[in-house]
Amino acid sequence: MSTTELLGRLHPLLVHLPIGILLFGLGLMVVGRRKKTDVETAVSFAWGLGALSAVLACGAGWLLAQSGEYDADMVSRHQWTGLATAALAGLTYWLKNYRWPLALTTAVLLSVAGHYGGNLTHGEDYLFPGTTPLAEQPSTTPLSASVVAVNGQADSVNKGNQPLIRRTFMYRDEVVPILKASCYNCHSATKKKGGLRLDSEAFIKKGGKHGAVLSPGNPQKSKLYTYLVLPEDDERHMPPKGKLQLTPNQVAVIYRWIQKGASFKEEVEVIQPAETNTLAAERVGLPPQLLPLSSDSARVVVPSTESAPATVESTLLAKPVAASDPTTVAALKGEQISLVKLAETNYLSANFINVKAYNRQQLTQLSKLGGQLMHLRLSGQPVGDEDLPELASMTSLTRLALDHTRLTDAGLRTLTSLPNLEQLNLYGTAVSDEGLEVLARCPSLKVVYLWQTQTTPEGIQRLQKALPNLKIETGTGQLSRPTRPDSNKTI
Structure with a gap:
């Protein structure tokens, strides 16, 4: 890591200093006016220190933006509102006769800049998410409408012991919710860590600056899967240590999707009679089995679920x-x-x-x-x-x-x-x-x-x-x- 990269990564630390100091300065002004106390020296010190820390935060932010891992438009909005905040903080320090209007304007602009920064870090829908949580959004292809008998006869319980056909859209209905919940914060239009975006078919196929992440049909050669199951203390493990990790079933969904060819389209799946118990469970609302479907079943070793003794x-x-x-x-x-x-x-x-x-x-x-x-x-x-x-x-x-x-x-x-x-x-x-x-x-x-x-x-x-x-x-x-x-x- 170069020195400039290191300084850029200090931005999340430095950016909180002017927020606290400038709001503290405004608070001192309010207290001084209400209690008629002379706090002029303390107020000037707070605004001067706040302006200086804002300049340092802007410098570190500019270095961080050079990585190219963030959306250019969102960076521009955050950058210019941040610079304007630093400039106004400096004017508030110097122009004592206009301190009140300048201080109030700075506080408003500080909030706007902070909001844009939060959008960069957490996504634009973090503060005001959609009204329907992702997990509750109904599929546009209900299971009950997607299962038909091979000979064209409706057979919801498969009484004739015939193969069934199920229309599935695994990428849209199972993979995208996982990626959105666990990966989009760092790999989407807002932020492109490692030059990688995972928010569309084209970008997933493109990969990042370290190469392809998807090898359809081969999970073991797909970083999109292998990085999920690396030991958590491995630097390459995803999501990074400290972030919310995928559940075993979510990992298995990614594995199964890649193994089946990583299709980005709706598919028709033939279900043989021996498999219809699983299908029936799905139809009455029971969770489907999400363990990887490997033809090489001897290589799948499922650990015992018994509680283990102290290590x-x-x-x-x-x-x-x-x-x-x-x-x-x-x-x-x-x-x-x-x-x-x-x-x-x-x-x-x-x-x-x-x-x-x-x-x-x-x-x-x-x-x-x-x-x-x-x-x-x-x-x-x-x-x-x-x-x-x-x-x-x-x-x-x-x-x-x-x-x-x-x-x-x-x-x-x-x-x-x-x-x-x-x-x-x-x-x-x-x-x-x-x-x-x-x-x-x-x-x-x-x-x-x-x-x-x-x-x-x-x-x-x-x-x-x-x-x-x-x-x-x-x-x-x-x-x-x-x-x-x-x-x-x-x-």
Whole structure:
């Protein structure tokens, strides 16, 4: 991230300063007039400071607008009303004889500028949404009118055991409500983060500045789906950490839509007699089954719904551990390795995302923190099997991300020496069924990610049989996450 990008991202922080300070200045003026108290010095200070903070907010806002991720017309309205507010605040400070009319005009303009800014951030319909909530809007193709017998005879209960035809518009009726509720704030005409818009067929097909997000018929190669089921602490996970997340059923809707070809048009679906129980449930108002419809059903591993016991991680976090050696921490930070404290403990999370020149010595240095290190992310680094022995001393490790590394089956043998390992990400590696046999000897393992690996449905089934409580994510099932600590703090 460049310096200008960083300064631009300070705009949401800076913009609240003039709002509070200028309104405080107006409040002082009201109090001074009503109580006939001399507050002139305080009023002048407030308006001067408010004008200065408004100028700083405008500067940061201008830098933020250069990203091109926001609607140009809305940015223009917010920008010019903001500049006018800053100018009027300055005049209010200097022209004491006209302070009252200028102050009142500034307050009105400040409200308008703030409203435009809110529209940019939350969408134009945030303050005054439509009268009918999205979830309650009726479909223009009622289910009762869209089911007919193949031979043309009306047969609402399918008494003749014949195939039925159902007209469906999955994109309009199921996908759009999800995108609107969870994605439009950052990916629509108002705001185009990453150059991506998801508010129309053309823009979804176009993708963003990082390429296409949709591969019809292949959810595993569609970022629109795969980013939804990444671990929440992955920077690529969508929606971002802290935002309202999609439910498993909503994720399954996106998966099913893409798998069926990602059609943007109404379709006719033939329902065989064996499927009509599901159809009947829909017709009487029961929710349909929204699990992914995969022909490769062996790769769908549905986790048990039984309540899980306390995780190894939560147990470890409750135990005190000595503080990390500050010299080692400083050396690792010098290598651009991010180190974050977990909750209010001395346990650490290490992330190599900013490391530009990876080498094994970095892992050797990191192994000195083996007792404190609980999370390790090596995603996308050229980590090979020969490097994995450096992890053997990291006995507190509960989460390990090795996705998109050079790892093969041979390197997994080291992981059997990690007694507390609960979550393992092997996405995009050359691991095969042979490696899964090694994982079967990791009894603490609770979640493993195996998308785009060399594993087979048969190998996955054998692993599931060896570890019945293991939740396996292959990109076609529901996402499972272990318990997360309440808060993290950078050290």
